[in-house]
Amino acid sequence: MIEVKDVHFTYPTGVEALKGVSLNIRNGEFVAIMGQNGAGKTTLVKQFNGLLKPTKGEVLVDDVSTRNMSIAQLARKIGFVFQNPDHQLFSETVEEEIAFALRNFGFKEHTLKRRLTWALNLLELTEYRKTSPFMLSGGERKRVALASVLAWNPKVVILDEPTIGQDHRQKEILRQFIVQMNAQGKTVVIVTHDVEFVAECSPRVVLMAQGQIVADGDAKRILTDSNIALRASIVPPQITQIFLGLTDLGLPTDIIDVSEASKVLLEYLEGGKH
Amino acid sequence: MAIIETKNLTYTYPGATKPSIRDVSLTIEKGEFVILTGPSGCGKTTLCRCFNGLIPHFYAGQIEGELTVTGLKVIEHPIYEMAQRVGLVFQNPENQLFALSVEKDVAFGLENLGVRRDEMRKRVDWALQMTGIEELRERAPHELSGGQQQRVAIASVLAMQPDIMVFDEPTSFLDPLGAQKIFEVINDLNKKLGVTVILVEHRLDLASKYADHVVIMDDGKIALNGKPSEIFNSETARLIGVGIPKATLLWQLLQENRIKLEGAPTNSEEATRLLREVLKT
Numbered sequence: 052m053i054e055v056k057d058v059h060f061t062y063p064t065g066v067e068a069l070k071g072v073s074l075n076i077r078n079g080e081f082v083a084i085m086g087q088n089g090a091g092k093t094t095l096v097k098q099f100n101g102l103l104k105p106t107k108g109e110v111l112v113d114d115v116s117t118r119n120m121s122i123a124q125l126a127r128k129i130g131f132v133f134q135n136p137d138h139q140l141f142s143e144t145v146e147e148e149i150a151f152a153l154r155n156f157g158f159k160e161h162t163l164k165r166r167l168t169w170a171l172n173l174l175e176l177t178e179y180r181k182t183s184p185f186m187l188s189g190g191e192r193k194r195v196a197l198a199s200v201l202a203w204n205p206k207v208v209i210l211d212e213p214t215i216g217q218d219h220r221q222k223e224i225l226r227q228f229i230v231q232m233n234a235q236g237k238t239v240v241i242v243t244h245d246v247e248f249v250a251e252c253s254p255r256v257v258l259m260a261q262g263q264i265v266a267d268g269d270a271k272r273i274l275t276d277s278n279i280a281l282r283a284s285i286v287p288p289q290i291t292q293i294f295l296g297l298t299d300l301g302l303p304t305d306i307i308d309v310s311e312a313s314k315v316l317l318e319y320l321e322g323g324k325h
Numbered sequence: 326m327a328i329i330e331t332k333n334l335t336y337t338y339p340g341a342t343k344p345s346i347r348d349v350s351l352t353i354e355k356g357e358f359v360i361l362t363g364p365s366g367c368g369k370t371t372l373c374r375c376f377n378g379l380i381p382h383f384y385a386g387q388i389e390g391e392l393t394v395t396g397l398k399v400i401e402h403p404i405y406e407m408a409q410r411v412g413l414v415f416q417n418p419e420n421q422l423f424a425l426s427v428e429k430d431v432a433f434g435l436e437n438l439g440v441r442r443d444e445m446r447k448r449v450d451w452a453l454q455m456t457g458i459e460e461l462r463e464r465a466p467h468e469l470s471g472g473q474q475q476r477v478a479i480a481s482v483l484a485m486q487p488d489i490m491v492f493d494e495p496t497s498f499l500d501p502l503g504a505q506k507i508f509e510v511i512n513d514l515n516k517k518l519g520v521t522v523i524l525v526e527h528r529l530d531l532a533s534k535y536a537d538h539v540v541i542m543d544d545g546k547i548a549l550n551g552k553p554s555e556i557f558n559s560e561t562a563r564l565i566g567v568g569i570p571k572a573t574l575l576w577q578l579l580q581e582n583r584i585k586l587e588g589a590p591t592n593s594e595e596a597t598r599l600l601r602e603v604l605k606t
Contacts, residue, residue, distance in 0.1 A: 088498075088503060188366055189365070216416075217527070218365045218527050218566070218567075220566040221365065244501060244504075247530050284500045284503065285501050288530075289571040289592070290575065290593075292597075293575070293597050296601075300604055310578065313575055316600065317582055
């Protein structure tokens with residue numbers, strides 16, 4: 052779906068944000084891009100939808116180089132939800148906000164209406180359809196931004212720091228929603244610092260540091276390797292930290308989930324003391 | 326000794342149809358490290374705005390009940406007076422920093438108070454040292470990383486030598502290691518200098534180990550108020566939907582399977598210690 056081939060990127064200010072990144076994201080995958088502030092995560096995902104084009108190397112989307120596609124063509128396939136919804140929202144009502152892109156993509160009026168209703172329902176925004184996005188709470192504005200992207204049904208959805216400012220319940224709703232989207236075949240890419248959220252979703256994790264990819268694999272492997280984690284300013288999930296403190300008892304450390312943790316501990320206690 | 330005391334505090338923003346906080350009665354002791362949490366819109370930020378007088382002096386609106394901070398009735402003292410006692414650090418340091426150098430940013434509040442020059446220099450040096458950013462003093466704040474910026478924001482509040490510091494989700498924009506370092510700085514201010522800390526936070530896994538008092542709000546009211554291990558382990562906390570630390574959740578699962586640990590852990594260190602005792606016997 053997205054093929055990144057030895058991409059380098061230097062901002063006009065001279066900052067070299069990407070230093071030779073290669074990465075394949077297959078259709079239907081769920082990927083979390085993690086790493087410290089300034090590691091190049093957002094710069095990388097902006098290459099996917101052509102907001103930025105490589106200084107060297109290339110990015111292929113469905114086998115076509117992003118150099119040969121306009122941002123509009125790419126946006127049709129790849130929806131981008133910004134970290135701060137206020138960078139994205141501008142319309143006077145929630146309804147217009149969602150309809151805007153659909154109109155731009157030239158959807159016929161009856162399709163537009165159907166999609167609008169669908170997106171409003173999906174993100175529980177129907178009661179706000181006539182409300183100004185700026186009257187809504189931060190969490191609600193984030194849902195509007197997401198609805199306006201999902202409405203045109205892109206194959207890939209990129210979410211930049213979706214959990215910032217969200218409380219526990221909103222995060223849980225977001226998690227279920229992402230998992231469901233992904234199960235229905237959508238490719239989902241999230242950029243995040245939120246280790247506990249990643250531990251709960253368990254996607255493929257791509258870890259970046261200083262403009263390069265330093266690790267790539269399933270969440271469990273990456274988040275529980277304290278050497279890898281440290282290089283990218285990641286702190287292992289709380290459950291893993293507990294087990295890292297018990298290694299001398301012969302317990303495993305590759306555990307990120309509460310129920311798995313409890314299972315391992317119960318087995319240890321039942322199976323006689325080692 | 327109580328440093329913050331509210332009795333039946335109720336506040337309604339101008340033009341709002343219902344109060345944002347209702348009947349809040351809360352005592353915070355001097356030197357405590359308090360985590361204030363609860364669902365979005367529960368009134369956490371509104372309550373914090375009362376502590377330094379932004380409510381009612383800046384936001385106007387309707388305030389009822391009693392509110393005493395550092396022995397002063399907030400309603401009778403203007404913001405500039407309360408601001409010297411209660412410092413506020415926000416989620417996004419970019420909204421707080423504006424000067425051309427770190428040093429100037431940290432000195433700004435003191436200049437406004439008319440602090441003498443030699444005293445100002447002393448306090449700026451001290452604040453930079455406490456937050457570990459002495460080497461950044463000549464740098465422009467906007468060129469710094471998010472974590473460094475947040476330290477500058479903390480230093481500029483600290484330089485005012487407040488008795489109480491309120492942090493409103495200070496690490497949301499930081500990577501986990503950066504966040505941990507900020508929590509350590511905050512913890513140092515609390516433990517070494519005795520600053521009373523009120524930390525508004527959703528990510529309890531990271532913050533719970535520093536706190537000795539947790540307050541959970543829901544729908545404008547105080548829902549739970551007490552020691553971390555009691556609060557995180559209560560049925561009410563689960564029902565309100567706050568992010569109970571994984572260490573506590575694990576303990577609960579083990580309880581259900583009749584594995585007894587001495588006390589409910591709220592962080593990984595405690596959990597490791599308690600588990601070790603059970604696993605070894």
